[in-house]
Amino acid sequence: MAPLETPLPRSQGVSVASVFERYGLIVFLVALLLVAAALSPTFLRPANLVNVLTIAAPLGMVVVGQTFVILVRGLDLSVASLMATVAVLATAFKATTNDAIPMIFVAAIAFSAVVGLVNGWLVARRNVSPFLATLAMMIILQGIRFAYTGGAPISTLPPGMGFLASGRILGIPVNLITLALLAIVFGVVLHRSRLGREIFMVGSNPKAAFLNGVAPDRVIILCYVICSICAGIGGLFLLGYVGTVSNWVGQGYELDSIVAAVMGGVALTGGRGNIFAALLGVAVLVVINNLVLLLGFPIEMQLIIKGIIIIGAAAFYRTRLA
Amino acid sequence: MSAVVAEFRRNRLSLSYVIVVALLILLVVAGGFLSDRFLTWRNFGNLFQQLVVLGMVSLGQTFVVLLGGIDLAVGSLVSASTVFIAHFLEWRPDLLWLALPLALIAATAIGALNGLLTIVLRVHPLIVTLGMSSIIFGGTLMYNKEPGGSVPRGLADFSYAKLWGIPVTAIVLVAIFALAGLWLQRSRSGRSIYFVGGDREAARLNGLPVNRIVVMAYALSGLCAGLAAIFLTARTGVGDPRIGAALTLQSITPVVVGGTVLAGGRGGVLGTLLGVLLVTMLNNLLNFLNVSSYYQWVIQGLIIIIAVSIHTTKRRQ
Numbered sequence: 001m002a003p004l005e006t007p008l009p010r011s012q013g014v015s016v017a018s019v020f021e022r023y024g025l026i027v028f029l030v031a032l033l034l035v036a037a038a039l040s041p042t043f044l045r046p047a048n049l050v051n052v053l054t055i056a057a058p059l060g061m062v063v064v065g066q067t068f069v070i071l072v073r074g075l076d077l078s079v080a081s082l083m084a085t086v087a088v089l090a091t092a093f094k095a096t097t098n099d100a101i102p103m104i105f106v107a108a109i110a111f112s113a114v115v116g117l118v119n120g121w122l123v124a125r126r127n128v129s130p131f132l133a134t135l136a137m138m139i140i141l142q143g144i145r146f147a148y149t150g151g152a153p154i155s156t157l158p159p160g161m162g163f164l165a166s167g168r169i170l171g172i173p174v175n176l177i178t179l180a181l182l183a184i185v186f187g188v189v190l191h192r193s194r195l196g197r198e199i200f201m202v203g204s205n206p207k208a209a210f211l212n213g214v215a216p217d218r219v220i221i222l223c224y225v226i227c228s229i230c231a232g233i234g235g236l237f238l239l240g241y242v243g244t245v246s247n248w249v250g251q252g253y254e255l256d257s258i259v260a261a262v263m264g265g266v267a268l269t270g271g272r273g274n275i276f277a278a279l280l281g282v283a284v285l286v287v288i289n290n291l292v293l294l295l296g297f298p299i300e301m302q303l304i305i306k307g308i309i310i311i312g313a314a315a316f317y318r319t320r321l322a
Numbered sequence: 323m324s325a326v327v328a329e330f331r332r333n334r335l336s337l338s339y340v341i342v343v344a345l346l347i348l349l350v351v352a353g354g355f356l357s358d359r360f361l362t363w364r365n366f367g368n369l370f371q372q373l374v375v376l377g378m379v380s381l382g383q384t385f386v387v388l389l390g391g392i393d394l395a396v397g398s399l400v401s402a403s404t405v406f407i408a409h410f411l412e413w414r415p416d417l418l419w420l421a422l423p424l425a426l427i428a429a430t431a432i433g434a435l436n437g438l439l440t441i442v443l444r445v446h447p448l449i450v451t452l453g454m455s456s457i458i459f460g461g462t463l464m465y466n467k468e469p470g471g472s473v474p475r476g477l478a479d480f481s482y483a484k485l486w487g488i489p490v491t492a493i494v495l496v497a498i499f500a501l502a503g504l505w506l507q508r509s510r511s512g513r514s515i516y517f518v519g520g521d522r523e524a525a526r527l528n529g530l531p532v533n534r535i536v537v538m539a540y541a542l543s544g545l546c547a548g549l550a551a552i553f554l555t556a557r558t559g560v561g562d563p564r565i566g567a568a569l570t571l572q573s574i575t576p577v578v579v580g581g582t583v584l585a586g587g588r589g590g591v592l593g594t595l596l597g598v599l600l601v602t603m604l605n606n607l608l609n610f611l612n613v614s615s616y617y618q619w620v621i622q623g624l625i626i627i628i629a630v631s632i633h634t635t636k637r638r639q
Contacts, residue, residue: 143619303460311453
């Protein structure tokens with residue numbers, strides 16, 4: 001029998017490396033903020049910071065969901081397409097009064113849940129790789145959406161949708177409040193509940209989870225449903241921010257959400273990660289995008305930097321594991 | 323009869339070929355009934371011309387997928403190569419002999435870099451090639467945002483040239499596929515791709531130069547993207563920084579439909595060629611039937627799911 005406590009190979013003293021391992025992202029974010037502040041005196045003003053965070057909120061919502069899926073060794077490429085489809089769905093009510101908003105939310109969440117259910121079913125039950133299953137879902141949703149709209153943008157929306165995206169309660173943007181609520185609810189689910197423990201178990205070792213009486217299939221499907229619901233809600237808030245529904249609302253969010261989660265230390269191999277760190281990843285991503293503009297670089301530079309960051313971050317966390 | 327079925331069960335690969343070929347025949351017959359313009363020499367000429375670019379990119383993707391990897395940088399690489407070729411040729415149309423090899427070398431080098439990064443950083447190819455795709459796309463856009471450049475007459479003629487009514491580009495494509503198939507089946511280095519894809523650790527323990535094989539497969543994918551870019555630039559006459567964007571995901575469908583398993587180690591280029599044919603022919607027929615391209619997307623998504631569901635063995639717990 002193996003001893004319960006194996007001796008640690010390394011000393012546990014506090015080294016610079018270990019501090020950087022744990023707080024690296026925060027240090028990095030603070031450094032970025034300082035650079036940004038040095039470059040532009042207006043950057044660190046609360047008004048500007050709130051502005052930046054408001055733009056980032058829908059992405060944050062998607063990242064909350066993406067984290068769940070990545071934790072069970074998956075990934076969801078259909079989130080952006082779902083966001084746009086939910087946005088189109090919101091206009092399908094042809095509502096011009098705010099009474100329709102609750103109905104829009106219920107419909108959007110129900111639709112997203114079905115999409116997540118199909119994704120999860122394909123991955124868990126049909127053993128389709130998450131990449132292909134969600135890729136196919138992305139294309140299918142895109143087709144359905146365009147077939148409905150004919151490719152034209154629509155703008156019949158209840159006026160209240162705009163308030164959701166850019167309105168404020170007690171000076172705090174509504175979408176930030178929503179993101180915080182979403183993160184806290186799902187953070188508690190993930191890090192404090194039985195389901196959360198099962199998710200980590202399935203992500204780090206599905207076989208062991210199964211032997212411990214956890215049904216991996218059910219947990220995986222649930223993660224995809226949560227991811228899609230988060231993306232759907234994110235889509236509604238992004239829609240309100242943009243104002244009109246183009247068929248490409250949220251384009252690029254599938255990759256950005258994965259980049260942010262990976263930067264936040266959510267391991268693509270599953271079983272390791274933290275929702276709040278992933279959200280920190282969103283902050284870093286958004287500040288970097290802002291910084292590129294502040295530095296006067298062309299906007300295309302964002303693409304290059306994003307590419308370097310995602311490879312670099314994945315490599316960083318990979319060596320951390322080794 | 324049951325013996326035949328059992329034989330096919332043992333060898334899933336040929337079963338998937340049979341399925342795809344049966345679907346192709348079904349499609350041709352159905353197409354002949356549904357549209358009087360579908361089963362014409364002229365339409366098939368066009369069809370073969372259309373599938374050259376997708377076929378080339380999918381071939382490259384096949385090498386990488388056989389290895390258990392994936393290359394999401396191909397689309398950006400195709401775009402970047404078309405921009406390079408068209409702008410170089412606008413500057414010096416007489417240097418065609420130099421421009422094309424340069425483009426191929428550069429594309430191959432970038433492909434090799436992808437493979438190298440997956441090994442050196444030990445990061446999942448999905449992330450590496452995704453990041454590289456973003457970098458390449460950003461770099462191309464910084465050089466030029468709009469389609470531009472031009473190609474000399476000779477190159478444009480090449481893309482529309484026909485031999486006995488068959489597009490020359492399609493003949494070149496089939497020849498390249500045949501070469502690739504022979505190489506994969508018959509040569510030591512080709513077969514080692516299957517070995518590495520099937521079980522990387524076992525391949526390493528058997529003394530195969532695993533790292534070199536991985537870099538080679540990604541380099542080949544880059545080379546194929548470069549060749550696709552040549553075909554594409556010849557046909558369109560410009561370098562467009564966005565033209566390849568859709569190719570990345572499109573190139574995966576034929577590979578999967580052709581029975582190459584994403585986990586690596588099983589499949590082949592013949593399946594990919596049949597997959598390209600199936601996808602292109604289906605879209606062609608749907609166009610004739612006036613089905614909107616929106617529904618074609620839905621159908622493409624369903625094809626991926628159905629193909630993968632057929633090819634993956636059900637998990638046993």
